[in-house]
Amino acid sequence: MKALVIDDSRVMRRIVGTILTDVGFEVIEAGDGQEALMRLEQHPDVRLCCIDWNMPVMNGYEFIVAARKRPEYRDITLMMVTTEGEQDQIVRALAAGAHEYVIKPFTADVIIDKLDYLGLIETGVSV
Amino acid sequence: MTATIDWAPVLDTDPLLQISQDLFATMIDAEPGHVHHWVGSRPELVDPRYTWVDVTDEQIVRVVIGTGRETGEAITRALLALPDDAEVTDEDFMDAVGEVANVVCGNVKSLVTHPGTLTIPVVAHAAPPLGDGTVLVDACLSWRGAPLTVALWLLP
Numbered sequence: 001m002k003a004l005v006i007d008d009s010r011v012m013r014r015i016v017g018t019i020l021t022d023v024g025f026e027v028i029e030a031g032d033g034q035e036a037l038m039r040l041e042q043h044p045d046v047r048l049c050c051i052d053w054n055m056p057v058m059n060g061y062e063f064i065v066a067a068r069k070r071p072e073y074r075d076i077t078l079m080m081v082t083t084e085g086e087q088d089q090i091v092r093a094l095a096a097g098a099h100e101y102v103i104k105p106f107t108a109d110v111i112i113d114k115l116d117y118l119g120l121i122e123t124g125v126s127v
Numbered sequence: 128m129t130a131t132i133d134w135a136p137v138l139d140t141d142p143l144l145q146i147s148q149d150l151f152a153t154m155i156d157a158e159p160g161h162v163h164h165w166v167g168s169r170p171e172l173v174d175p176r177y178t179w180v181d182v183t184d185e186q187i188v189r190v191v192i193g194t195g196r197e198t199g200e201a202i203t204r205a206l207l208a209l210p211d212d213a214e215v216t217d218e219d220f221m222d223a224v225g226e227v228a229n230v231v232c233g234n235v236k237s238l239v240t241h242p243g244t245l246t247i248p249v250v251a252h253a254a255p256p257l258g259d260g261t262v263l264v265d266a267c268l269s270w271r272g273a274p275l276t277v278a279l280w281l282l283p
Contacts, residue, residue, distance in 0.1 A: 054244075
């Protein structure tokens with residue numbers, strides 16, 4: 001299964017990407033929402049996007065809105081992974097089409113639990 | 128209409144300590160117990176570096192983190208899972224310590240339910256211009272014995 005990690009921080013892309021790789025994902029990266037839309041064109045089989053909110057060019061919220069306008073992306077699970085932890089922001093992201101919301105800082109277990117809840121951990125993968 | 132922001136949750140060094148402890152325990156040390164209040168007089172930062180993120184709205188709050196280059200390099204190695212003797216590039220350094228500021232600022236913003244927007248982190252050799260700003264809280268912490276300052280400024 002392919003996952004797209006969208007964050008302007010290479011550090012955060014590495015941390016999230018390592019967690020996803022460890023549970024069996026093939027990971028692709030993008031540094032902002034606009035680059036992420038290009039990556040989705042190149043990799044239409046992406047099943048999961050992990051999205052930072054605060055990014056240059058196109059932020060995570062704008063990416064979600066743009067992705068949700070595209071019917072061909074309706075099966076992609078969108079998970080915000082961000083420092084924006086206020087209730088209003090969470091509600092806004094979920095209303096725009098995000099499925100899950102993780103607040104930084106986080107442990108690997110938090111991400112894995114969310115993936116498990118979303119049914120994205122493949123059977124037989126050791127977590 | 129101007130939003131009223133209740134600063135009370137961050138007008139003390141303990142919330143900054145708690146946020147920093149959570150950040151370092153989960154993403155840098157992989158265990159708790161390495162971040163504390165600095166005990167004794169505040170030390171000079173050796174070869175200092177500063178990183179800051181603003182929350183912009185009608186009121187601008189700037190979260191400023193200061194540390195020595197060597198400590199910043201140790202944080203960078205931990206975040207990037209580099210060996211202890213690995214050379215740290217400026218690009219990696221700025222990315223890593225900038226992300227620390229981003230996480231701290233985001234969590235501060237959540238505590239005060241500030242309606243504003245986070246800026247992209249800046250990293251520099253000198254402390255940022257604070258003009259006629261007012262310091263809300265200024266904490267000196269210790270990470271594995273090295274000083275780490277975390278300050279909140281209210282900018283005019």
